[in-house]
Amino acid sequence: MNPVIRPRRLRTTAAMRRLVAETRIHPAQLILPVFVREGIAEPAPIGSMPGVVQHTLDSLKGAVADAAAAGLGGVMLFGIPSTRDAVGSGATGADGILNRATEVAVAEAGDALVVQTDLCLDEFTDHGHCGVLDARGRVDNDATLERYRDMAVAQAQAGSQLLGLSGMMDGQVAAVREALDAAGLTDTAILAYAAKYASAFYGPFREAVDSQLVGDRRTYQQDPANRIEGLREAALDEAEGADVLMVKPAMSYLDVLDDVAATAQVPVWAYQVSGEYAMIEAAAANGWIDRDRAIRESVTGILRAGAGAVLTYWALELATGAAS
Ligand code: PBG
Numbered sequence: 001m002n003p004v005i006r007p008r009r010l011r012t013t014a015a016m017r018r019l020v021a022e023t024r025i026h027p028a029q030l031i032l033p034v035f036v037r038e039g040i041a042e043p044a045p046i047g048s049m050p051g052v053v054q055h056t057l058d059s060l061k062g063a064v065a066d067a068a069a070a071g072l073g074g075v076m077l078f079g080i081p082s083t084r085d086a087v088g089s090g091a092t093g094a095d096g097i098l099n100r101a102t103e104v105a106v107a108e109a110g111d112a113l114v115v116q117t118d119l120c121l122d123e124f125t126d127h128g129h130c131g132v133l134d135a136r137g138r139v140d141n142d143a144t145l146e147r148y149r150d151m152a153v154a155q156a157q158a159g160s161q162l163l164g165l166s167g168m169m170d171g172q173v174a175a176v177r178e179a180l181d182a183a184g185l186t187d188t189a190i191l192a193y194a195a196k197y198a199s200a201f202y203g204p205f206r207e208a209v210d211s212q213l214v215g216d217r218r219t220y221q222q223d224p225a226n227r228i229e230g231l232r233e234a235a236l237d238e239a240e241g242a243d244v245l246m247v248k249p250a251m252s253y254l255d256v257l258d259d260v261a262a263t264a265q266v267p268v269w270a271y272q273v274s275g276e277y278a279m280i281e282a283a284a285a286n287g288w289i290d291r292d293r294a295i296r297e298s299v300t301g302i303l304r305a306g307a308g309a310v311l312t313y314w315a316l317e318l319a320t321g322a323a324s
Contacts (some may be wrong), residue, residue: 025277026051027071027319029309031116031269034062034067034075034105035135035208038097039082048204048273050281052313054080057097057104059316064105068112070319073309074177075109077101077165078114081124087132092150094129096124099158105161111311116162116191117155119176121147128213130220139220144169149179156188157178162244168220173240191269192214192242194254201249201275208274228254231263238266247307249273251298254305261306272298277313319323 009022037044043183044054048159055063067075075189079098081090090096098117105115121144122130131144144167152163165172166223173192180188198221222273232247245264248271262269280298285289295314302310312318 012013017068021260023304024097024320025047025300025303026298028073029303029313030072030308030315030319031065031074031309031311032072032315033311033313034060034063035078035080035082036097036101037082037210046204048207048209048278049313050285051279052208052277055134057101060101060104061108064115065110066274066316068109068315071130072113072315072319074116074162076118076311077160078118078209079123084124084126084212086126087146087147088106088121090210091121091124091147092154094154096154098123100153102155102158103159106161113161113322114161114162117158117160118220119148119151119155119163119165120167122167122211123209126212128211130217133168139169141169141171141220145171147314148172152179153183153185154175156183156185160188162189162191164191164246165242166196166248168193168196168217168222168304171240173237173242177241183299189243190241191244191246192234192237193239193248193271194234194237194242194245194259195222195247196233197230197249197252197253198223199224199249199252199273199275201252201273204278206273224252227256227259231259232265234260234268238264242266246267246271246311247298249276250302250307250310251276254301257302257305257307267308268306269309269311270302272302272310272312272314274313 035054044060046052081097120130122323129139130141134140198218245266246269250270250272255269278295283289
């Protein structure tokens, strides 16, 4: 018997395949994470993330200009302070590195893209946790919310248009929304890292931000074993007023992304994290995989699973067509 139905017809030529492709990577749905470090004179490479650097306030301008020229949807800023303390004071001062970087980025970007900021204390605390600690050394949820409220207002006043709440404290979205509104910052939007898992794939990021963490974040980030819990976290954040939800990491959590995207009434994004980047770069550097194809396939998979936008360290390269 010869088959009557032949799905291969739609795969016969490159033009046909392009025409019937269900998923495309568009620059507007790519967000570039950008690291800015206080007290360095030149951009500093990150060993475990080849091609990614810690920027100076000056080199940040060029990075934002390039992102805007490439039509990216946005940049997500992370700050690396030169001094740290127990409560992460550098996160809330207007002269803190992240807030200064935000001002620089906003001035450079104009209306071309959305400047976003990581709202979390881990880069600013001397113990490296995402919140402040209680007398017994545990992360104190409610005391941390007070810090997040101040941090949110400082970031919004610096010009951030979208605050990336990545600390996984209970009630953080409601607390930050209330603080913003009380300060009259009603237009500042919240991106809730709703389903954020305690992942080994954040490894290279710890180098990128010079993390001081000893131990892990398992009392606040989610257990990789749990799918329903991801939906619960997402529903809570949406109910608390999140404007956008995020699933993170991406590649190992596509089922969670699919679940959240199917039920949320707000945009759902995913973060292709540092370890996902490093794995492909390292394998490609060894000649074990085709780098450009692997990059595109990984991001296509995340979009196909339901992400409306993707944070990826390859954003610029993908948008400019360098990886094609
Ligand atoms: C917390 C934060 C982390 C990442 C983004 N925001 C680190 C963590 O939760 O341990 C990781 C991003 C990446 O690995 O690319 N400020």
